[in-house]
Amino acid sequence: MTPHDFLAVEFEGHRPRLKAVAYRMLGSLAEAEDAVQESWLRLARSDADEIDNLGGWLTTVVGRVCLDMLRTRKARHEEPMADRLPDPVVSLEDAADPEQQALLADSVGLALLVVMDSLSPAERLAFVLHDMFGLPFVQIGLIVNRTPVAAKKLASRARQRVRGAVPSADSDRADQRRVVDAFLAAARGGDFDGLLAILDPDVVLRADAGVLAGGLKAIRGAAAVAGQLGTFQRMATIAVTHPALVNGNAGLVNTIDDELFSVMSFTVADGRIAAIDILSDPGRLNGLDLADPTG
Template identity: 75%
Template sequence: MMVNPPEFLAMRFEEHRPHLRAVAYRMLGSLAEADDAIQETWLRLAGSDDRRIDNLGGWLTTVVGRVCLDMLRARKRRGEEPLEHRLPDPVISREGETDPEQQAMLADSVGLALLVVLESLSPAERLAFVLHDLFGLSFEEIAPIVDRTPATAKKLASRARLRVRGAAPPPDPDMSGRRRVVDAFLTAARGGDFDALLALLDPDVVLRVDGGALTGGLRAIRGAAAVAGQLDTFQRMATAATTHPALVNGSAGLVNTLDGQPLSVMSFTVTGGRITAIDILSDPRRLARLDLGPAQD
């Protein structure tokens, strides 16, 4: 049976969907908006003459990048609260059971700490950095998307890279080592052991907590002593909740539930054997929209 052209085009698009969702997620930090960007990309493909497209993957990446850039700029025009005032959406999975689409989403160790920094970039800087540094597009390919010259696109990516390196140190490559540090954190929290907790923290550690509108949005605490000073809160969370180890954006994390309901998602960045960032999402409305099933089995 012959496949008609629209069905064939849809089938080819689906082959690229994991990659496109990965690009959109890095650009937008929102799973729902990433899906909206993918839908808009499909509509543009469906309305085009695909016979004139030599490299479908490259064409789709360019289009989804342009769609995401427009969405980022629209946020500013509408005067929306910047996403840097809340944590990006985390991607939760069970350790060792990441499906192909999640693997594409989480390649390059795109942890929450890195996504937080990306939220602080200008839309053009973010696009240049994401498409070049994370997906390998040339500046000649990026330049038309941002309406700049290749040299200017290169400068945009360079500025973004400097900010990322300064604010989001890369995590240790050894996943088992990162998990041991997170397990030690949990042990120290449950036992109320201040000295053990302090020893696990990098001197410049940052704790970010997003409890949603009811708690004033995103709050940040910096420095080992100040973060360790939250021990009572960590202890209450660790002893009152049921804690499940999980991968949060591809790194060792924790999902906490109370009476079967999600209480919080914790993401840890471990660099040099110490915790450099702890990101906690405890906004009930956003937790309800996340797929936390695998972590709660």
């Protein structure tokens, strides 16, 4: 095995964690993959013998690449992520592969990623790398060209904006699934009172059908969301529904004539649905790496 081949094998061992970092930074699976690939190119061009801690070096590089991508996104104002749902990570079985497990770890739900899109690039990097991956502020400061104290303040500001904006999901997936099953039963039965009973008073429904359909739309409040019962009932009637894990939380995958129609993510907090995120953009659904739910 050549030194280059050995380095490639080592890099592959770090890939799941690197993609998990990049996904949390970018909210886009395709961009996360691009960031990871860029980190490999930079590693291949470097003197690997001079790297004492390969994992730390790669995490730093991916962080810098993602920071540049976020800043470019902000500067161009091209298809801002705030106008679309982040890409969902969907597993139709509890046994996900190692890369999916890394992406799903800590239940980084779509609702949290939506809020994170409102952070500045530097705030998001500090929050993700410190609060989610435990990197020290000394290392984070080097990435954002700030002192460790300034990097700590970035993470603190991000934490304050995130805290309270996103309810903490119930940790028991069986409990989550029972609530989602109750939602589905109420939808199929046209049971308004049953639906209202499982919605948090401040529930938010976000639906992304794609740019051509008007982009991301949000409805807030239990009464307003329950008012969509007719739509839920029609979908529950014409679609075949499959239980799934979406970003680590209980969700649903809906198909029509064996074609993927939508992915639904539920944030269940204190036994009630606090957020529903629905992706039905055909172009983005076609890009999901999702096994046949009927298989």
